[in-house]
Amino acid sequence: MIRVAVVDDEPLARSGVLTRLRAEPDVTVVAECCDGHALATLRNDAVDVAFVDVQMPGMSGLDALATIPVAERPLAILLTAHDSFALRAFELNAIDYLLKPIDDERLAESIERARRQLGRSVASHWPERFSIRIGARLSFVEAAEVTWIEADGDYAALHVNGQRHLLRETLTVLSRKLDPSRFLRVHRSAIVRVDQVAEFQPRPNRDAVLRLRDGTTLRASRTYVDALLAALRHGHG
Incomplete structure (x- = not known):
């Protein structure tokens, strides 16, 4: 307890x-x-x-x-x-x-x-790879290659080297399985790999615009901005 x-x-x-x-x-x-x-x-x-x-x-x-x-x-x-x-x-x-x-x-x-x-999570280790089903075949994606993840209805879309792979899992469920020192939620609909954030631009309403190393721009909502900023400053990920 x-x-x-x-x-x-x-x-x-x-x-x-x-x-x-x-x-x-x-x-x-x-x-x-x-x-x-x-x-x-x-x-x-x-x-x-x-x-x-x-x-x-x-x-x-x-x-x-x-x-x-x-x-x-x-x-x-x-x-x-x-x-x-x-x-x-x-x-x-x-x-x-x-x-x-x-x-x-x-x-x-x-x-x-x-x-x-506290070591009381049901997840004892973080996934190192994801299995993506494409028809009858399985494709494997390394977690270390995922740049960011977006919500797509009941799926999560993994962005890897310019490609988009659908994972049959909601973003909320997936966010609880990922290593929080490497991946952070930045919006209800997006998770980023912290070491892929190249630029952080604050907005007047306390949201922020992020530019990733591959050129992707994402919005970070004020609910998540401070935890992200602290992670970036401390070099987590």
Whole structure:
């Protein structure tokens, strides 16, 4: 069972996260806090994962996390409605960064990321190749050659060396199977291999335009931008 704490000074925001967490059968909420001082008392022998509001009166979520010794710090998933705090968040080993209002699918992805970090994911290894059915024959695509992946109804389309291969799997299901240090969701309809991003251009609405090494341009939505930016800055992938 994954022991979770929810730390947010806004009762409505806490309630929203708690409601979503109740749908996860392997998650139990062991603490509910309304300020950074309470967060600073939490340790990973009692709490595995903390959902932490970045901006709180008195002591911010980031400052509170920084007071906890690294070896005793729970995994952190940051929550914010404001400007980007991603770089400092990831310096504190936050495993994800969610923008308010929180998207259900993004929250589910962050919990799956926590499962992986804690070694409790059903996926014990990441796929190194994909099998693509073309009529009666199977074709194999190496994960290391996939540049990006797009949603195509109930299929995922793998883009490899200028070719497009359909995989009989939804993008959401596939995203939970991929190595998160190599592949990141950037939009509801797109996943990119992080090391293929050549250029990141922010937009006024906090979305971004990505240019990949093969010249492909993709839109990254604000829900995913901060996690992607932190991965790019830290050279993940």
